[in-house]
Amino acid sequence: MGGSEAQQRIADAVGRVVNVRSVPLVRLAHEDGTERAVVVVRVGLPPLLPVTDVVTVIAHVQLTVARLVPQGTAVHVEPSVAADQATPTEAIVIRAME
Template sequence: MAATDGHATEGIVQAVGRVKNVRSVPLVRYAHEDETGRPVVVIRVGLPPLLPLTEVVTAIAHVQLTLARLVPAGAAVHVEPDVAADQATPTEAIVIRGME
């Protein structure tokens, strides 16, 4: 799966977009680890802002399982949840608040 493969990206966006509680998939990025060359897929998913933490964890797990079926075997998958209520609230603020 190449980073420039728009069909692969579209397929990921569509499949992950069907996961329960995923509102959007604003980012899909491909890379390779420097030392090993192992493929890395980074995805950001928009989740409802009032979703309980247990449901956030469940949604992330389902996104990871969905991606595992679509990316090369052995690829590292990183899921970044975005639970901001609006575009003005940075994700980092939400994550920090959730940890407190």
């Protein structure tokens, strides 16, 4: 499966996960030094989604991607969510990790 075909397949599957509104990025790469496969997926989530639900969506996205890629592939999910247009995503994510 070619890169763009694999990326589209991942984007399509992730787009069906509950509360995922968009999949603006699917990137396939390899870790420096180890050549371990890495998939980075950015997902757009609904405004005002509770942080507990953000965590659940991230877990579901990781599981969805893991089922489509070779075993041992690292899957990183970048949520894009904000409480309102003025709140940067980083503020929400950092608060959730505290």
